[in-house]
Amino acid sequence: MELTELINHLKVIQVAGNVQRKDVASFEHDSRKVKKNSVFVAIRGYKTDGHLYVMDAVNKGAVAVVVEEDSNIPDEIFIHADTAKIVVQNSRIALAQLSKGFYKDPTSKLKLIGITGTNGKTTTAFILKNIFETAGNKTGLIGTIANYIGSEKIDSKLTTPESNDLNNFFYQMVINGCSHAVMEVSSHSLVLNRVYGLNFAGAVFTNITSDHLDFHLTFENYLNAKKILFDNLTENSGAIINADDKSSEQIIKDSKAKVYTYGQSETSDYVISSIKYDLNGTSFTITTGGKSYHIKTILIGEFNAYNSAAAFAIADILCVPKEKIVEGIKSTPFVPGRFEVIGSGIKKAIVDYSHTADSLEKAIRALRQIIGNDRQLVTVFGCGGDRDKTKRPIMGKVATELSDLVVITSDNPRTENPMQIINDIKQGVVKNNFIVIENRYDAIKYAIQKSKDDAAILIAGKGHETYQEVNGVRNHFSDQETAREFLS
Numbered sequence: 328m329e330l331t332e333l334i335n336h337l338k339v340i341q342v343a344g345n346v347q348r349k350d351v352a353s354f355e356h357d358s359r360k361v362k363k364n365s366v367f368v369a370i371r372g373y374k375t376d377g378h379l380y381v382m383d384a385v386n387k388g389a390v391a392v393v394v395e396e397d398s399n400i401p402d403e404i405f406i407h408a409d410t411a412k413i414v415v416q417n418s419r420i421a422l423a424q425l426s427k428g429f430y431k432d433p434t435s436k437l438k439l440i441g442i443t444g445t446n447g448k449t450t451t452a453f454i455l456k457n458i459f460e461t462a463g464n465k466t467g468l469i470g471t472i473a474n475y476i477g478s479e480k481i482d483s484k485l486t487t488p489e490s491n492d493l494n495n496f497f498y499q500m501v502i503n504g505c506s507h508a509v510m511e512v513s514s515h516s517l518v519l520n521r522v523y524g525l526n527f528a529g530a531v532f533t534n535i536t537s538d539h540l541d542f543h544l545t546f547e548n549y550l551n552a553k554k555i556l557f558d559n560l561t562e563n564s565g566a567i568i569n570a571d572d573k574s575s576e577q578i579i580k581d582s583k584a585k586v587y588t589y590g591q592s593e594t595s596d597y598v599i600s601s602i603k604y605d606l607n608g609t610s611f612t613i614t615t616g617g618k619s620y621h622i623k624t625i626l627i628g629e630f631n632a633y634n635s636a637a638a639f640a641i642a643d644i645l646c647v648p649k650e651k652i653v654e655g656i657k658s659t660p661f662v663p664g665r666f667e668v669i670g671s672g673i674k675k676a677i678v679d680y681s682h683t684a685d686s687l688e689k690a691i692r693a694l695r696q697i698i699g700n701d702r703q704l705v706t707v708f709g710c711g712g713d714r715d716k717t718k719r720p721i722m723g724k725v726a727t728e729l730s731d732l733v734v735i736t737s738d739n740p741r742t743e744n745p746m747q748i749i750n751d752i753k754q755g756v757v758k759n760n761f762i763v764i765e766n767r768y769d770a771i772k773y774a775i776q777k778s779k780d781d782a783a784i785l786i787a788g789k790g791h792e793t794y795q796e797v798n799g800v801r802n803h804f805s806d807q808e809t810a811r812e813f814l815s
Contacts, residue, residue, distance in 0.1 A: 328429055330366070330390055334413065336428035337421055341397065341414040344405030349390050354425050354491045363388035368422040368491075371395070377418070385410050393421050423490035423523035433497035434526040437467075437505060440641055441512040441522070443553050444533030444569075446686045447634045448511040450626065451533060453662045454638040458655030459507045462647045467500035469493070469510040472663055472791045476503050487516030490523060497525075514552035522556070529565040529644065530556050530584070531637050534572045536685035550574055560584035565644045567637055570595045587644060589636045597640045602632045605697050606668055606675065613639055620649060623657050627666045628693035664790025666690065669810045673781045676771075676810035680790025682711065682738070684721040687787055691729040694785055703782040706730040707774045709767070710752055710788070712743030719748065720755025730785075732778070733761040736770035738788045739796040767795060768809055775813040786810060 329348050352364040358380035361367050367384035369377035369392060381392050381400060391411035395418045405412045415421040440455060442448045449471050456475070459466040468475040473483045476499055487510065488496070500508055512530075516522055535550060554577070557566050562583045568575040570590035579586050589597035602611040608625040611632040624635055635656045642652045661667055669676040681690040687708065695704055706726045710719045726733045735752055737745040745765050753763075764770040774784045786806045789795075795804040 330411065333366075333425055333428050336424045337393075337413065337415055339413055339415060341412075343402040343412040343414075344391075345409045346411045347390060347409060351390060351429060354422060354429060355384075356422060356489060356491065358383040358387070361387040361389050364390045366391045366393065366425065368393040368418050368425070369395070370418045370422065393418055393425070417520070419490070419520040420523050423494075423520055426491040426494040427524045430494040430498035432526070433494060433501045434508070436501045437497060437526075438464075438507045438528045438645060439497075439526060440507075440509050440529045440531065440645075441525075441527050441556055442509065442531040442533065442637075443512040443514070443517070443556050444531070445536045445683060446681075446689075447533035447630060447637070449680070450631060450662045450665050451531060451634040451637050452509045452511055454624075454626075454635055454656060454659045455509045455641060457659040458638055458642045458647060458652050459509070461655035461658060462642075462651040464507045465503075465505045467496070467505045467508040469496055469508070471511055476500050477505060479503075487511060487513045487521050490521045493521060493525070512556050514549055517555040518552045527556070527560055527564055529567065529641050530560055531641055532557070532566070532568045532572070532575060532578050533634070533637060534569050534685075535574045535578075536683055550577060554578050554581070557582040557584065565641065567640045567644070569633065569637070571633075585644075587640055589640045590633070597636055597643075599632055599636050602629050604628055604632075604693070609635075611635075615640075615643070620653055622653060624659060625661060626659065627668070627697070628689070630689050630693070631666070662791075664792070664807070666693070667790075667807065669807055670814040672814070674775070674778070674784075674814065676775065676784045676786055676814060678786045678790060678806045678810060681708075681787045682789075684718050684725050687722050688725045688729065690785060690787060691726065694783055695729065698783045703731045703779040704729075705732045705734065705774045705778045705782055705784045706787060707734045707736060707767075707770050707784065708787040709736045709738035709745075710748050711739045712741035712745075712748055714741075716751060719751040720753075723752040723755035724757060727756045727758045727761055731760065732774075734770045734774045735761055735763050736767045737765050737795070738767075739792075739794075740798075741796050742798060745797075767804065767806075771806065771809045772813050775810065784810070 354366050355361050356368050356370045361384045367389045385408050393413045442451050452470050456466045456468045465477045474481040557579050558581050564584040566579050566584040566586045570588035570592045588595040591599050598614040600612045610623045613620045664680045667678045679690045681687045793805045794801040
C-alpha cells in the first residue's frame with residue numbers, strides 16, 4: 328500500500344518533505360528495525376523517547392517519520408533525504424491507525440473477543456479458544472503465555488503487543504483461515520492505545536483487585552484503564568461481566584454494548600451453582616434461559632468455574648451450540664502454570680501464576696479446601712521487582728495467615744535487590760511460620776524435602792515462565808522442572 332493512501336488514515340497536523348508514491352515496507356516504533364521504505368513512528372516511552380532516533384530512521388531509508396512535535400530537525404533534511412515528516416497529535420494512535428490501514432483492517436474479518444481483568448484472563452482465553460475450535464472454527468489467540476494462529480504457537484513477550492504487531496498478528500490469522508480470535512487485553516495496552524481501532528465482537532470482564540499501581544498510581548486509574556475496553560464497544564457488541572465483582576457496574580456504565588452477566592448471584596444471566604472441585608478437576612452447573620447445563624473441567628478451583636462460565640457466556644451470545652460449549656470446556660487441557668498439579672505420589676506441588684494478594688489468597692484457599700485441615704499446606708512465593716510494591720506486605724500477611732509453612736523467596740527481582748523485596752514482604756507477616764530462602768531453586772527444594780509426606784506445596788508467582796530475570800538478564804528457570812526434580 329502506498330504512503331499517499333495510508334496518510335488518509337491519519338489526522339495530520341502538518342506534512343513536510345517529500346510524500347512519495349512508494350509502497351510502504353513496514354511500520355516500526357523501534358528505529359533499530361527500520362529498513363528501506365519503512366515508516367518510523369516516534370513514540371514517547373517510559374525509558375526513552377522515539378523522537379531522539381528520527382535521524383537514525385531517516386539514515387536507514389525510512390520513507391516517512393511520524394512525530395508528535397515539529398522537532399529541531401530542519402525540514403530541508405527531510406527534503407534532501409526524500410523522506411516525509413508527518414506531524415500528528417498522538418503518535419500511538421497514529422501507529423494504530425496506520426497499522427490498521429496497512430493490514431487491511433483485519434479485525435473486521437474476525438470474531439474478536441477481548442478479555443480483561445486482574446485475574447483469569449489467560450485461562451478464560453484458552454477455554455474460549457478451545458470452545459470455538461470444538462465448534463469447528465479455526466481460532467487465533469494473543470496472550471501472556473504465547474500467541475497462536477490456530478495450532479501454530481508463537482512466543483509472546485507482552486500480554487498485549489504494540490498495535491503494529493497486533494494488526495500483523497490478526498492479518499496473519501485472516502490469511503491462514505481463522506474466523507475467530509481471542510486476546511487478553513492488559514490495562515497498559517488500553518492506556519497506551521495498543522488496541523485502538525480494533526473491532527471487538529465482544530469483551531469479558533473477569534474481576535479487578537489492586538495491581539500495577541507502579542504504573543497506574545491509583546486503583547481508580549487502574550479501574551478506568553480497564554473501563555476503556557467497554558467504553559469503546561459498539562451497540563453490536565456484547566459485554567460479559569462478572570456480576571459478583573463489585574466494580575462491574577462501574578466498568579460498563581458508559582458502554583453501548585449489550586450487557587450480559589455471569590456469577591453466583593441469582594440475578595445473573597448465567598448463574599453458577601453447585602461448584603465442587605478436587606485435584607482431579609471441577610464440576611458445576613450453569614443455568615441460563617431457564618435451562619441448566621452440567622459442566623466438567625480438569626481445571627481446578629472455584630475461580631476456574633468463573634473462568635469457564637465467562638467463556639460459556641461469550642460463546643453462547645456468539646451462537647455456538649451449547650453442547651459444543653460444554654464439550655469445549657470439558658476438553659480444555661491444563662493451562663501452563665495455572666494451578667498446575669505436579670507429582671504422581673501423595674505429595675503434590677501446585678504451580679500457579681498467582682502474583683497478586685487476591686489471586687494468592689484464592690489459590691491457597693482453594694488448595695486448603697481440597698486437602699482439608701489435616702494435611703500440611705506449604706506456600707513458596709516472592710514478589711516481582713520494579714512492580715507494584717504496595718501488594719508485597721499484603722501477600723506476606725495472606726500467605727502466613729492461610730498456610731502452615733511459608734517459604735519467602737525471590738521471584739523476578741529485575742533491577743531491585745531481592746532481599747529488599749523480601750523485607751517488604753515481611754512487613755506484613757503476623758505469624759512466625761515462615762523461613763526466608765532467597766534462592767528460588769533452594770526454596771522449592773526445601774519446601775518439598777522438608778515438608779510432610781502428604782503435604783501440598785503451592786509454588787506461586789511465576790506460573791508458566793521459564794526464566795528468572797535478575798539485573799535485566801533472563802536465565803532459564805522453571806518452577807515445574809524444579810518441582811519435578813525433587814518430587815521424583
